[in-house]
Amino acid sequence: MDEFLSNISLWFANHFPDISRDAVLHQLSYDAAAPMIFSSxxxxxxxxxxxxxxxxxxxxxxxxxxxxxxxxxxxxxxxxxxxxxxxxxxxxxxxxxxxxxxxxxxxxxxxxxxxxxxxxxxxxxxxxxxxxxxxxxxxxxxxxxxxxxxxxxxxxxxxxxxxxxxxxxxxxxxxxxxxxxxxxxxxxxxxxxxxxxxxxxxxxxxxxxxRQPLVVTREMLGSGIWFIAVGLFKKAVISDYISINFVERVFADPSLYSGVENLFGVYGYALQIYCDFSGYSDMAIGIALLLGFRFNINFNSPYKSASITEFWRRWHISLSSWLRDYLYISLGGNRKGKVRQHLNLFITMFLGGLWHGASWNFVIWGSMHGIALSLHKIWMRLTGQKVGTPHKSRLTQLLSILLTFHFACFCWIFFRNRELDSSLQMISQIATNFQPQVALQLFAGYWKVFALMALGYLLHFVPDRIESSCRNAFVKLPAACYVLALVMLVWIVVQVKSSEIQPFIYFQF
Amino acid sequence: MKRNYLHTVVWVTIGLLLSLLLMRWIPSPVIGDWQARPLDIIADVIAQPADSTNDVSLDSSSPHQIKQSQDSCPPGVTCIMDFANDSAQGMEPLYRALSQVNSLGRPVRIAVLGDSYIEGDIVTAKLRELLQKRFGGHGAGLVPITSDSPGFRHTIGHTFGNWESHHGNDHSGYSATWANITGHYFTPKQKAWVELRGEKKFLTLLDTCRNSSLYFSATASTTVVASVNGDDPQYFSVQPTTGVSALSVTGRIGRVRWEIPAGDSHITCYAASFDCDRGVLVDNYGLRSASGYHLALISDDMMRSFDAVRHYDLIVFAYGMNVASRNRKDYSAYIAKIRPTIERFKQNMPQTGFLIMSVADHEERTSDGFRTLPGILNLIAAQRQLAQDCNIAFWNLYEAMGGQGSVVEMAKNHEANLDYTHVNHKGGMRLGKLLFDAIEWGERQYEKSHPKQ
Structure with missing residues (x-):
């Protein structure tokens, strides 16, 4: 019996490492370099x-x-x-x-x-x-x-x-x-x-x-885990990987890269910021559901928008609706004539830009959106087009989506670059030094980044009904499947998080 | 009443935690060359055994004879190790020239030959500024005729047009006839031109120059036009030359344009310069993806003729990043390939000193966080050995920047890129200062041991 016990204790000693008290305390204490995030x-x-x-x-x-x-x-x-x-x-x-x-x-x-x-x-x-x-x-x-x-x-x-x-x-x-x-x-x-x-x-x-009775329904349980999984995938897999391995380096020195690399850097950033921000929101919504609380959706596939007004009804909805209800309406909204309405819209977006950070690049970004929203309001008045109502012609709808997406991307250039010079450099590289022949080498050299980007955009543009069906099917799975899905996802996150960094590739152009 | 699944949330969470805990004992799958990273959710709280890294010894004490400076290296400075023998082709030519900077009758010149690490005048920009502030001089120095990314270099305004460019990394078409230390040569098409403009925004002492030269070789006579500050053009009639020649314009130059009106296959150009006539000049020759092998193509004649028209007091070799790999321990093949080239440089430029600058910190991400590629330490040891074998100088950039973890720290401070290899302009400033400190310390020691009469 003694021998058995000593064998057991030996097995534990060999297989269970010493837990360091100091390390545990460090993990539980504030660390400026590692603020608490859901994916930790x-x-x-x-x-x-x-x-x-x-x-x-x-x-x-x-x-x-x-x-x-x-x-x-x-x-x-x-x-x-x-x-x-x-x-x-x-x-x-x-x-x-x-x-x-x-x-x-x-x-x-x-x-x-x-x-x-x-x-x-x-x-x-x-x-x-x-x-x-x-x-x-x-x-x-x-x-x-x-x-x-x-x-x-x-x-x-x-x-x-x-x-x-x-x-x-x-x-x-x-x-x-x-x-x-x-x-x-x-x-x-x-x-x-x-x-x-x-x-x-x-x-x-x-x-x-x-103070409602605390109830987590079957649907809340399944949806909560679905949101957490989707958010984790968006943030810790797509956003983190494409950011460190491609997007950040293009934005660090736009002049080092050809126009085509810069353009894909911008497309990458558009996906990165969406996945990062909406992914975190999704996790928050999912965790709240598991605790019995419902939050409103915060991002609703914003790049599917066919106009800039629609974009702001799909992008960071909780902020844009806050700005509308507490700033735009407080300024007078559309109640004080057309000129004031446009001015109010501009001020709202100007300050909305400043909300994102204390820097002029955010102000420029917000102002560009403010002007675009104003112009679109005039356009809607002239054409009678309603926000969110798809165009009759599929081609017009598609072109509107493409135009809106590219306008949002254009504005992201100013949002992401702290210095105006870098933004202008990026635009100049795209406009004057495009070098399309580099594209194939680029895709081959960074194939993992581009595969993830393609997957990210593909998932983003999946029709809502397919997304709902997938979620409903997931909700119906037994709880053990939730555990399995999360374990697999965490394993993937760890692979991505500690994966080797894609070395710089310098294409000759 | 609806069923409450709150307890299922608890079970799912515990199930997830236990499953993840279990993963630490499951071996990571290997697929082909790829091994999955282990998943260990208690890794951060496990007591670590005492550090037992088996770093390659890189301490400054060498069993071999080193031309030591008089005083020991001061804190905060990583001193240059000078392995020069009687031929004195380590740091001495530079220190000697610096000590005579006011009476030399020409600028003291340093060339830094390297790869993408120094591209865009990174490291050299700050080194140049600090040397020029201390010893006099101004101007960004030599600039290859064209560049893949001229906007990336902030120390000179550089525009050009109508050139066919060839560089040392071309798989074909880089002719040994024209191979030279810039790593580039250029043939003009019709109305080929290059323009250099002084810069004010980035660093100081770069807005004007006293002298601008065009470096070229000509096999038949042709005409070259220069225009200074937009003034009337100056016409130069170029005769066939042997080796490298230079045309120069002088004055207070804020902008200079060199042009070859006729598309001419009889002239090969290398670079234009933005120089001072006194003080210090630092030329940057960054060539992406270079490992230094392309230097072997340079003929003895080309080396000598380049030395004749633009003599360097110090040439720094800053290569290695493109041959480093994670677990490579043996760099003897690389060293064997590079060494004859350095020896030829020494023979053909007998009044020039040579310095090998080691590779910088280059980190990889592992499941335990970041670490310096083990192969980097082996490469640095090999580079030091190469300097020792060639009797030239060696400077350990890796040690100067802080060794293990330094590039990760720099990336956090926005001084390095997220490939955890290349530093950016801001980081280059810091490294340039470190190299300046090392040179300045060496120069002071030289002054002590060679008091002026």
Whole structure:
């Protein structure tokens, strides 16, 4: 018996390595170089521990809400260190302000209160995100030199401030009644699936779900895992691989590459940013479903759009609808005449561009979209064309999709290149140094990148009904198949994540 | 009431975790040459055994005689190791010229011959600027007539037209007759032209030059036209030459255009320059995909005639990246192929010093994260041995930039590209400064041991 036990312990000693306490603590602590993301290994471990407690508390609503809020704060700490206090500041101030708004009868008082909320939320955003940007603008005006301040940009601040603002503005507009429980509000603002990268979940959509009995239906279970798998594939396989092995290097030095390489670099980036952003949103939506919450869809195959207006109804829907409802409409929307409508549209997109980052390239990008949306509005008025209604002629529809896609790609050039010079260089290479003869060598040399790009675009353009059928079929699978599918996917992700880097190929042109 | 599948979520999560945990004990499949990366979800928390990497020894102490500087290398500087013997073709010609920079009557010249790592004046741009600030001089130096990516080089405005280009990597059509140290030659079509413009945006001392030359060989007489700052053209009647010749224009030059009006197969051009007449010039000869083999084609006559028209005090060989491979330990074949070329350079340019700059850090991604290709360390050791065997100088760029992990760190700081091999312009600035520090330190030691009378 002793011998048997010692054999067993020897087997364990040989097969189970020593777990380092320090390494575990390091994994659980904030690491600026490795913020928490859903596709990381540490998230899986934490989520496993989390879901067990979450399920155990499923009949104890307040305790469960408290537990989720604490976990969310920890999740935020893993992403931004001690800046999690900002979440608390935004949460408490907007909770108090919303309650004050509902108790204030006078319009002036209500207006003052909602302005206070705007000042606090946008003030935080302005300080942490835009101080250096505005400092340099002032420098240009005054001539006084401005030295960058060392300000940390807390992860997700653009998302949770907008999310919290939707609550105070909706209370001000009388669309929702304010919450009576700070815990519920803290739960809403900090809910970890959407906390750091969206979608921007509206208070009106989310708050009614908070104290509903916690039920995960069969459809929610299957769809949740489907969304997680699709999101993981988009982000950790397609986006990461084509980014590191091709797209980033073209954007790093556009002048080193022929026009054809630059063009495919832009097509690659269009896919990369879509897969990266929508993939993360998909994972957030999937995780929320597994926890019994429904988020609205955030990306709806945007490159299928036949007009730029339609594009913005399919791209980052939670942001574009937020900007429409809280900025465009607040500016007067289409209620103050045609000229103001176009100006409002432009301002909305200008600021929408700035929301993406404190840099002129984002402003240029937003402005280009603003102008295009304006022009398209005029076009629709002249032709009577309605957004989202396909053209009668298939050819016109196809050409419209191609045109919209290429316009979006053209704008991505300005979005991705920080310097205007690099954008112009890229456009110049495409326009004046195309070198089409390099294309075949390019496809052969980077065949893995192009195979993934082709797959990515193919999946993107799959008709909605086929996508729905696949999802429905997946939902019906037994739970063991979900595990199998996820294991296979994680294995693929690991192969891609640690795959050898495609060396640079210099084509002679 | 609907059935609640919350507990199934728990089971799926636990099932996934256990299955992934189990994968660590399942051997990774091998398909042909490809082996799957192991999947180990506890890899990050396993206690690591003490580091037992068996790096190739690259320490500075050599069992062989090294021409040591007087003082030991200061912190932050990776010193050049000079293996020169009595022929003094290591760093001495450069240090001697620098010590006489004001009385030399010509600029001190350095040529850096390399591959895509230095293409676009990367590394050399900052080295040139720092040397020119310290010892005087201005101008970007020599520029091959055409370039695949002229916009990538920020140190000179470079436009051209109507040339047929040949370079050392051409599988055919690169004639040994015209092979030269630039790695390129160009034949003019009708109205072939090249224009160089000073640059102000990128670095300093590049906006004007005092002297611009066109380097060429002619087998019959022809006419060449030069135009400075858009002024009236100057006509040169070129007679047949043996070897390399140069035509020059002087003045305060912000823009210079060289033109060969008649498409002429009797003239072969190599480069145009944007030079100073005093101080230091650094010429960059980056040739994509080059490993240095193409230099073997250069004839003794070509080497001598190039030396006669544009003498270098130091030639730096910055090759190796294109022969490095992951697990290759033995680079003796590469060394054997390169060594005779270096020896011929030494013989034909007896007043020139030579330096081998090692390959830089080149990392690969493995399931355990990034690591320097093991073969890189072997290659560096071989390059040092080559310098020692040829009695020239050696500088360990890999060590200077920080060794293992340095290019990954540079990529994080936007100083290197995501192939974890090539540095970009920003990274090149840092490396150029490191090479400058090494040269400056060596020069100071030379000054100490050769006090001026």
């Amino acid at each position: 290994g540490v998230f899986l471990w934490l989520f496993a521990a989390f879901i067990m407690v979450y399920a155990a508390l499923h009949r104890h609503t307040s305790a469960r809400l408290m537990f989720v809020a604490l976990f969310s704060y920890y999740f935020y700490y893993k992403s931004s260190g001690f800046y999690f206090f900002l979440l608390a500041v935004v949460t408490c101030s907007d909770f108090i302000i919303a309650r004050a708004i509902s108790r204030t009868a006078s319009n002036a008082g209500r207006k003052w209160l909602v302005t206070l909320s705007l000042l606090i939320d946008l003030g935080l955003l302005a300080y942490f995100k835009y101080t250096n940007f505005f400092g340099h603008i002032l420098e240009n005006f005054t001539g006084n030199p401005f030295h960058d301040l060392d300000i940390f940009l807390p992860v997700g601040i653009s998302f949770f401030t907008f999310q919290s603002l939707s609550y105070t503005i909706d209370v001000y507009r009388g669309k929702i009644t304010p919450l009576s429980s700070l815990l519920d509000y803290a739960f809403y603002v900090s809910f970890f699936p959407q906390l750091v990268a969206g979608p921007i979940v509206r208070a009106a959509d989310f708050i009614p779900q908070i």
